[in-house]
Amino acid sequence: xxxxxxxxxxxxxxxxxxxxxxxxxxxxxxxxxxxxxxxxxxxxxxxxxxxxxxxxxxxxxxxxxxxxxxxxxxxxxxxxxxxxxxxxxxxxxxxxxxxxxxxxxxxxxxxxxxxxxxxxxxxxxxxxxxxxxxxxxxxxxxxxxxxxxxxxxxxxxxxxx
Numbered sequence: 001x002x003x004x005x006x007x008x009x010x011x012x013x014x015x016x017x018x019x020x021x022x023x024x025x026x027x028x029x030x031x032x033x034x035x036x037x038x039x040x041x042x043x044x045x046x047x048x049x050x051x052x053x054x055x056x057x058x059x060x061x062x063x064x065x066x067x068x069x070x071x072x073x074x075x076x077x078x079x080x081x082x083x084x085x086x087x088x089x090x091x092x093x094x095x096x097x098x099x100x101x102x103x104x105x106x107x108x109x110x111x112x113x114x115x116x117x118x119x120x121x122x123x124x125x126x127x128x129x130x131x132x133x134x135x136x137x138x139x140x141x142x143x144x145x146x147x148x149x150x151x152x153x154x155x156x157x158x159x160x161x
Contacts, residue, residue, distance in 0.1 A: 002085065003026045003084040004150055005024040005089070007147070023151060026084075027130055028041075047155065048155065050131035053150075054149050057117050058127075087116060088115075088147075090108075090112050092113070094139060094141075098113055124138040
């Protein structure tokens with residue numbers, strides 16, 4: 001499930017919230033004590049447009065290390081960073097090789113490798129959008145457009161087919 005953009009915090013957890021939260025959260029964000037976090041998301045709250053907002057996507061990786069075996073989304077697990085993914089505006093965050101993602105490194109350490117997206121399909125991954133359609137997202141997508149697709153209320157203008 002899409003928790004939102006993680007460039008300024010981890011919106012899959014109710015422990016981190018500030019003024020940017022309402023713009024950067026996804027439709028399946030964490031809820032908590034902060035203003036705006038307690039509300040249920042209804043379709044009218046997806047102001048970026050249901051066609052242009054990610055709802056559910058793939059999270060699968062190839063890995064060789066023992067560490068990698070413990071790092072992928074687990075749908076029935078109650079710890080929030082494992083049952084929802086978020087989007088980092090880093091190209092390594094949508095590749096399907098966990099160990100390669102770790103080796104590339106970058107801001108936010110290993111979080112883009114374990115909290116983002118991935119697919120075992122060559123060349124991209126599938127997402128269900130908030131309008132119910134299924135879209136193929138190429139692994140070559142502009143990472144900032146991908147980041148815009150992750151938010152439900154950031155008022156971004158997206159040129160996406």
